[in-house]
Amino acid sequence: MALTAFGKAVRKARVDIGQTLLSMAAELDTTASFLSAMETGRKKISAQWVGKIGKFFEEKGHPIADLGQLAAVSNEAVPVDGLPLQQQMLVAGFAKSSFTAEELKQIAQLLEKINKRKKE
Missing domain, CATH: 1.20.5 (Single alpha-helices involved in coiled-coils or other helix-helix interfaces)
Structure with missing residues (x-):
């Protein structure tokens, strides 16, 4: 299955810092298949996971710009709850x-x- 915009950004960042899907999953206390499902769009990306993944890369000195927006595009939904x-x-x-x-x-x-x- 093809990568989503979110998946492309996360995979590139992962490769850039020398992390595998398995090593990233271990650090985030989840499975590689779950992370892969978010990258390919088989699973929706919750705000909680955007935060965890964003923090993961920030702590590695490799923040991903616009991660929340990439997740919204990949989810094919832009949350408006809480907006005026x-x-x-x-x-x-x-x-x-x-x-x-x-x-x-x-x-x-x-x-x-x-x-x-x-x-x-």
Whole structure:
């Protein structure tokens, strides 16, 4: 089975730090088959597992950018629970829009710019 976006990022990070699926599973107190199922999309990736996997790579000095977003894409679901109604409406409206590739690129650049300013 093909890797999801989440799976590709996790596998690359694992290889980069010299970890096998089995060694990573042992450190996370789970099975290699469970981790593999998340990488290939056979299992949904919970927020708890995003946190555990994210922490695992951070502790190894190799954080994975946008891990939560990659999990949402791989799960084919973007959680809106806990978001204000305005943000929920924006997510729903965005999901049903028909933007061109160029328009999506511009929106992504705008969001990146806004997020960068917030961190300053």
